[in-house]
Amino acid sequence: MPSFKFSIFSFAMILWSCSRQVEVQYGVNDISVYESKSSKIKPKNEAEYISILYTNLFQEAISPLQLFQSQSVMYSIGDQNVAKELVLSNYFNTSSILIPSDLEMRASVEKFIEDTYKRFYLRKPSEGEKTYFIQYIQTHPELTVEMVYTAFAASEEYGYY
């Protein structure tokens, strides 16, 4: 008899202790995250600058040998702006570089500017920046994508992350 009562008690306890588990699922909305220029406080070292630039322009990783050589050459020139501009113009003289055409730039200047800011600075341009570049490109018909990209890649902000 006591064992029967114990069984009933145990069964009741089991029923009472079990509760239905509520499964909660959280959805994630797609959102684009951009950097802010105010948060860029760490200078890229030569290796970081070169490898990021190379990947940006060629859409593939730089080889270790080329990275080492590029880094050494940058060390060997006192003015880092001169060194950067030379490395850049060397890249732009390479046929495998992947950049938009001048026609594409002219077709939609605003989109080109937004894409360029995201590509180099990982952020959207401010309205002031966008206005400046739209006006500048529209009033300088001789301007090429290469010139714009050179200005961005040689700029101080691109030297920071």
Add this chain to the structure above:
Amino acid sequence: MKRKEFIKKTSLFVGGGIVGPYILPSGRLFARTGTEKAQHVVLVMFGGGVRQQESVLGRYLEDSQGVSGAFGNIMPNIFSGDAPNKKIVYGRDISGEPRGTDPIPRLISSPLSEQGLFFPEVKAQSAGHYVGLNTLLTGSNGTAQGLKVRPKNPTIFEYLRRHRGFNATDTWFIGNSIGNSTPLLNSSDADGYGLDFGANLFVPPVTFGSYGKNILSNAKPYSNSDLEPMYQMKQFLDHSFALERLGVKSIKNSNTEKTQIKEFIRNTFTKQSLGQIAMPPAAFGGDAMNISYAAEVLKEFKPKMLAVNLSAVDGCHSNFTGYLRSLHSADHITGWLWQYIQNNIPEMANNTIFIVAPETGRNLNPNPIIDENDWFAYDHSDANSLRVWTVMTGKNVPIQKIGNESNPIGRLTDIVPTIADIFGIYDSVMQSGYIDPFAESQFLRI
């Protein structure tokens, strides 16, 4: 106004205009404290640790290896004295003969030490390379100078740019390696000086070597009309970023100077491919390459101040025979550079002061390493390593020998005050608070 008062006021006004302070590009006031002795200075940092015994004292193997009668001068472009006539190993190789049996003939009419101010026994402030190089370029004794960091105290380039108002391309440091802190010698981190006043730098074995050729030689030539919009856009971007933070730390050339440097690099690769780079006739290797490209820089930029360093003699740590050959070769290329300036750069000929000085000496006693001739090698760490020499020649330099082995006169830290003296900013530099208190211009030690 009375005549006497008028003359007095006019004299004061005119006099003030002459000796009064100038406003430099940096915005700082300075008073010129002396007359300029020459418009250009070239400093050869005869690097790597040069032992007095084999250089200025002309003792060749007699002193270092105990070979009786094997003494003589193996640096005929810098020092006077007959060459050794026994156990000749320091020259060029001749086919079928033992190595190094053909000494390189002297290039210049008389040794540099006979053409100017010669201090044969000078006290170095360090037995190490980097501190020694720092001493030559900063005029300070290098106490607490770390490795892999910029000089603690301002370099002569910064003094000249700040106190004399020179442009970036007026000052050059031609290094021989990107290792051992060498590429940091173009500027210090000192307050009030630093990279804003630093010198341009090339390391020719890298910049114009195989790496440079791979990375830079395909660079596009941009016209000024191409560059102008690029610089305008860059200026806008930098200005926008500068609102958030300080600028990147690098020496800065003007846009015109940058264009000139880029054109120089491009033209140099072209000249290189055509075999048109001026070279010392009987030398090769890193030091010769460094001197060659220093000559190219001199010809293009006619800088006010250029320092070039050599280092091959440091092979003495493990190969004494190689050291003798490097010493002989360094003498040859040094003589060639002086000759090149006189013969090929009219703007600098007869208007340049040429200074040669090692950054450190070498030990009195050898280490146990022996070379192919069973000769012992020498390091640099003892009192003998603090014995060096200096030679200065050129415009307005008197011909005089000051001191001797038993009467040392001068310090390596004298080089910066001497250059400051040449350019008429002696007092500004000496009063900067960074100079070795025992240093002074070599012109004042006469």
